[in-house]
Amino acid sequence: MKRVSLWSPKGGVGKTTLALNLAAAAYASGKKAIVCDLDPQQSAVDVFNDKQLSFSVFKGMPPVTPYGDIIFYDLPPRVDIQIEGDLVVVPMRACVLDIRAVNKSIRHVRHKQILKCVNAVDVRRHDERMLAMRMYSEGAFLIKDRSIYSRAISMGKTVFDTDLYGANEARKEMLRLFESLYSGLHAEASRVAKS
Ligand SMILES: Nc1ncnc2c1ncn2[C@@H]1O[C@H](COP(=O)(O)OP(=O)(O)OP(=O)(O)O)[C@@H](O)[C@H]1O
Numbered sequence: 001m002k003r004v005s006l007w008s009p010k011g012g013v014g015k016t017t018l019a020l021n022l023a024a025a026a027y028a029s030g031k032k033a034i035v036c037d038l039d040p041q042q043s044a045v046d047v048f049n050d051k052q053l054s055f056s057v058f059k060g061m062p063p064v065t066p067y068g069d070i071i072f073y074d075l076p077p078r079v080d081i082q083i084e085g086d087l088v089v090v091p092m093r094a095c096v097l098d099i100r101a102v103n104k105s106i107r108h109v110r111h112k113q114i115l116k117c118v119n120a121v122d123v124r125r126h127d128e129r130m131l132a133m134r135m136y137s138e139g140a141f142l143i144k145d146r147s148i149y150s151r152a153i154s155m156g157k158t159v160f161d162t163d164l165y166g167a168n169e170a171r172k173e174m175l176r177l178f179e180s181l182y183s184g185l186h187a188e189a190s191r192v193a194k195s
């Protein structure tokens with residue numbers, strides 16, 4: 001079983017959005033996924049309270065590891081916490097302050113595999129696009145700014161449970177990210193970028 005943490009020192013960068021949509025992408029790829037909401041805000045639990053889902057959302061750490069192919073841990077934006085799993089997906093925005101904050105605190109997870117995700121990139125903005133492309137050349141995964149992510153969450157859904165405008169492209173993006181981290185391709189990309 002793969003264990004993946006969604007963690008970042010920054011708040012509001014998409015940890016919960018990615019945990020839920022990646023779990024739905026896992027299901028769409030024929031894998032059983034579990035989300036453990038380890039954030040005291042319990043956003044993931046709140047979003048999916050009482051909903052019929054393609055995956056389970058646990059409040060906190062389950063006493064016994066549930067059966068499945070992959071677990072996503074949705075963590076709070078703090079550095080004084082235990083980070084679960086071997087792989088850490090680190091979402092951030094395409095801005096210098098986020099990149100600096102992540103670089104400063106990344107030693108917290110230095111013994112783990114790390115996949116930086118530049119999230120909500122507004123490709124119409126030249127500065128964001130340039131910064132995101134630089135991060136991409138260093139092995140980061142890019143996710144576009146798409147209102148469908150917040151529209152789906154506001155209905156208690158993932159982009160896999162709606163056919164609203166933009167959902168199809170968002171699904172493809174989430175499937176690419178899921179396949180990359182499930183197969184370990186992200187590690188290859190980071191190695192190539194470092195060499
Ligand atoms: N790719 C995206 N495009 C547009 N909006 C996004 C994207 N990803 C996330 N968002 C929006 O950004 C906001 C913050 O996302 P989210 O709650 O997932 O962040 P978080 O890192 O979990 O926050 P917190 O640190 O408070 O737990 C939400 O309104 C979400 O819908």
Ligand SMILES: [Mg+2]
Nearest residue numbers: 015016039043
């Ligand atoms: Mg969150």
